[in-house]
Amino acid sequence: MKRMMETVRTKDEPLKIKRPRSSDDNGTRLSNSTEGLESNTEKDISLTCQLCSQPYTDPRMLSCFHCFCRECLHREVQRLGSHQENIGEGPQQIMEVQPRQRQGQGSQQGFNCPICQKPVTISVGRIKDLPQDLHLEVEVKMAQYQSKIASNNKVVPCDVCIDSTSSGPAVGFCCSCLHFLCQQCCDHHKRARNLYQHDVVALGEAVSRERLSEVKPTCALHSKEFIFYCKVCNCLICYDCTTNDHKDHLQSIALPSVAANSRRDDIRTLLTSAEESASKLAVAINGKITALKAVEDNEETVCQRIEQSFLQLHQALDDRRKTLLADVHSSALSKKTALTLQKEKCEKNLSCCIDVASTVLETYTDCEIISLKQLVSAELRTYNHKAQSWSSSLEPCVCSDIVKVSLQTDKYKSYLSEIGHLIDYCPEKSTWSSTSSSPMEGDPYILTVEAKDSNGQIYPYDDIKLKVVLKPLNDTRSDVLGKISQHRNGKYSISLTPVCSGPHQLSITMNGQHVQNSPSSLRIEEAI
Numbered sequence: 001m002k003r004m005m006e007t008v009r010t011k012d013e014p015l016k017i018k019r020p021r022s023s024d025d026n027g028t029r030l031s032n033s034t035e036g037l038e039s040n041t042e043k044d045i046s047l048t049c050q051l052c053s054q055p056y057t058d059p060r061m062l063s064c065f066h067c068f069c070r071e072c073l074h075r076e077v078q079r080l081g082s083h084q085e086n087i088g089e090g091p092q093q094i095m096e097v098q099p100r101q102r103q104g105q106g107s108q109q110g111f112n113c114p115i116c117q118k119p120v121t122i123s124v125g126r127i128k129d130l131p132q133d134l135h136l137e138v139e140v141k142m143a144q145y146q147s148k149i150a151s152n153n154k155v156v157p158c159d160v161c162i163d164s165t166s167s168g169p170a171v172g173f174c175c176s177c178l179h180f181l182c183q184q185c186c187d188h189h190k191r192a193r194n195l196y197q198h199d200v201v202a203l204g205e206a207v208s209r210e211r212l213s214e215v216k217p218t219c220a221l222h223s224k225e226f227i228f229y230c231k232v233c234n235c236l237i238c239y240d241c242t243t244n245d246h247k248d249h250l251q252s253i254a255l256p257s258v259a260a261n262s263r264r265d266d267i268r269t270l271l272t273s274a275e276e277s278a279s280k281l282a283v284a285i286n287g288k289i290t291a292l293k294a295v296e297d298n299e300e301t302v303c304q305r306i307e308q309s310f311l312q313l314h315q316a317l318d319d320r321r322k323t324l325l326a327d328v329h330s331s332a333l334s335k336k337t338a339l340t341l342q343k344e345k346c347e348k349n350l351s352c353c354i355d356v357a358s359t360v361l362e363t364y365t366d367c368e369i370i371s372l373k374q375l376v377s378a379e380l381r382t383y384n385h386k387a388q389s390w391s392s393s394l395e396p397c398v399c400s401d402i403v404k405v406s407l408q409t410d411k412y413k414s415y416l417s418e419i420g421h422l423i424d425y426c427p428e429k430s431t432w433s434s435t436s437s438s439p440m441e442g443d444p445y446i447l448t449v450e451a452k453d454s455n456g457q458i459y460p461y462d463d464i465k466l467k468v469v470l471k472p473l474n475d476t477r478s479d480v481l482g483k484i485s486q487h488r489n490g491k492y493s494i495s496l497t498p499v500c501s502g503p504h505q506l507s508i509t510m511n512g513q514h515v516q517n518s519p520s521s522l523r524i525e526e527a528i
Helices: 002-011 029-033 070-082 124-129 134-151 183-191 247-252 256-349 353-363 366-387 409-417
Strands: 059-061 067-069 100-102 106-112 119-123 172-174 179-181 200-202 228-230 235-237 431-434 445-450 466-472 483-488 491-496 502-510 520-524
Touching: 059 070, 059 134, 067 070, 070 119, 070 124, 119 124, 134 172, 172 183, 179 183, 183 200, 228 256, 353 366, 445 466, 466 491
Parallel strands: none
Antiparallel strands: 059 067, 100 106, 106 119, 172 179, 172 200, 228 235, 431 445, 445 491, 466 502, 483 491, 502 520
16 A cells, blocks of 8 residues: 555646636635735636635535635525525525425525526535535645745744744745744754755745645545545545545555546547537537628618618609609690680780770760761671681680699509518428329429418518429439419419429429428329
8 A cells, every 4th residue: 555655646647627717707806815825826717716705715616617615605505595585685696596305415406606607506415525626726725825935924833843832933934845844944954864955935035836846635534645546436535545434445446647547538538529519619600600790791781772772762753743843834834825825815806996886875976976987887897797706715714724633642652662572581481282192294283382481471572583393313304394374472383294204303492492392202103
């Protein structure tokens, strides 16, 4: 056993897990609670528990790869179990408590990870079974060492002396054995044969992480380094564990390096598969991004087309308005001119002889009338003779002299409401059928195709290029193209006449895309 221990000390390698840091990780809390603790640690790892805002103590990893102190998780699960009825009053990050009972697991509590909000179900009795993040625990200890060394704290006890109270506080730190040393122990390090080469620094001196020896993970029960792996219990153990809880598992104890190599192979295999899946997802994501960009560009293009089309319609309507107004003005001017000429002609025919004759009759004496009788009578006869040719001018004005127009506004408004539509036909949801189950050579074969949109509703517009092809499979004769005999409300009637018998392939496409059950195998019976 001791020989195995020596071998482990030389061959064992600490397993380091590279964990993705969440965008919600708060790396500044650690510096508030323990000053300087985070300054020399890896930038992508936060050393502060999100539940207690303190450096991790016995960090346990959830299924979402986020870590919390074991005691913090224990308190959180107990708190949820005692406040089920008042869940709405708790912190916003803890959600949807769903206690469940499972055999051997106790009461299960469900909550959302405070960092990524992924639902997690754990129980008080099973928190200890959560995987321990040994790498994170080592990082915390290394940072704590650096913080204590740099702070020059006068109350740090000596780690070597049995009675640290009588030896005085630590004044130095051995970077090789990771012990705080009092003055006497520092002097002993310089004199001892096996210690004089150790790197001892004075407290208050800044020490880089590379200068410190690697901290080894230790057993929580015995505070000793993990040097074995128990295959039965699937856990790391120290030397003391082999003489206690794992004394019956000696045949199943292996070196951590051996177990880690097997785990590495398993992880590499799974990682390769995961990377392949991630690559496919990346391709799909890029496809979605490209499609989104295409939709955005298409949306802008279509909107511009609509704007241009309606500007053209507006211009056409305005031109028509101007034409109608010009026609009205022209027609009215023509009628007004004709009426004016008629009025002037009538005015010219009003002779003054009527007024003179009336005056003669009313005011002249007998002698005066006799002297003017021939002249007045001659003028009145001439005027009466001309009046017989004035019949067209004497007729009253009728409705034809008024300008009229028929606009049919309601009719064209209904046309406007039908201008344009979204092209939303969906070949995958479009169907076809036939009344003949046994088509025969030389006889017309009638198909009915129903064009449908993405919602499965009839697509009534005629902007679909429908193509139906019947292809012989065992014959060199050319394909038969279907002819559309009728189209109404999204339903197409197609007629085609097979030229030979035997197996055929029926292909029905809309703008190059196949409809449901296309292409389809079809057997043409031989003509009788």
